[in-house]
Amino acid sequence: MTTRRWAAVAVAALLATTGCADTAGDEDPNAVSSGPASAGATVPGPITVLAAASLTESFTAIGTEFEERNPSAEVTFSFGGSSGLAQQITAGAPADVFAAASPATMKAVTDAGDAGGAPATFVRNQLVIAVAKGNPRQLTTLATLAGPGVKVALCAEQVPCGAAASKALAAAGVRLTPVTLEPDVRAALAKVKLGEVDAAVVYRTDARSAAADVDGVEFPESAGAINDYPIVALRDAPNPAGAAAFVAFVRTPEAQRILIDAGFQKP
Structure with a gap:
């Protein structure tokens, strides 16, 4: 045929x-x-x-x-x-x-x-804060990410996870300076898995897929930034x-x- x-x-x-x-x-x-x-x-x-x-x-x-x-x-x-x-x-x-x-x-x-x-x-999909297992820095809200010495990875704003994170941070009234802006959500998550940052704002699904290495911390502002x-x-x-x-x-x-x-x- x-x-x-x-x-x-x-x-x-x-x-x-x-x-x-x-x-x-x-x-x-x-x-x-x-x-x-x-x-x-x-x-x-x-x-x-x-x-x-x-x-x-x-x-x-x-x-x-x-x-x-x-x-x-x-x-x-x-x-x-x-x-x-x-x-x-x-x-x-x-x-x-x-x-x-x-x-x-x-x-x-x-x-x-x-x-x-x-x-x-x-x-x-909805955002969470990805942290090392056990959340050693006790990062429980977006505001805690702006604390002294906290290293955060975000997606670049032109990609969807970055745009959603910016929207959530604005809703929370939080301004922070990430140590790195990554080209996609998996790259941001990898920074947490490797211990290079304390936290990353990623999708719930990505934190779940890496549950052996990270915990996903829910935060209320994510409900207004669903993709x-x-x-x-x-x-x-x-x-x-x-x-x-x-x-x-x-x-x-x-x-x-x-x-x-x-x-x-x-x-």
Whole structure:
């Protein structure tokens, strides 16, 4: 069967098994419901997914389940700061799917005309203060991070975890000078794990994934700085059927279970 025929069959099967499309229209590769992504036919070929660093463990597990249901597919992930990934896409980097950690970074892709349809929010995430196990410095609030001698890592403000941290700090009326600004949330978390800083403001999911090395301290201002995570199939996706199928699968109960278990919240 030719590649073009495969794509047609896969899209037809996807639309048949996932129910009615949303208002984006029948040709929208993101116009899928949360039903099974592959109930009758499998999706072939490579699928390249650019995703926020905070999705690393969850999307890796989701990719494994997707490949089990689609043996002819091969999902490759590139994880990093959402703003940097958006820049790669708008610069023409080939990819099929983009999953961002905030609507603001997704907007850079949609404004450039590189999205294949309307992005869909699939999870939300909330901040915590990551500290060494046992919290030896007793850092319990954002205000304590501004204490004398406390070393703090933050994400750079242009990436979603940094923008959310700035919003939370402003709400708390706290001004602090971090010792380092990191390009993504995993880099900020690594500074705590390595003992290079006393604390970092990271996502709850990242602190949970590193629970053997860090504790996550909840703080009230995080409730006003929750990030929505949108996902979209890209306009020039090399594998449009695969892109649509992966976006659909991320919204299935099976994939949502993986995300919720990791600490993400339902949208």
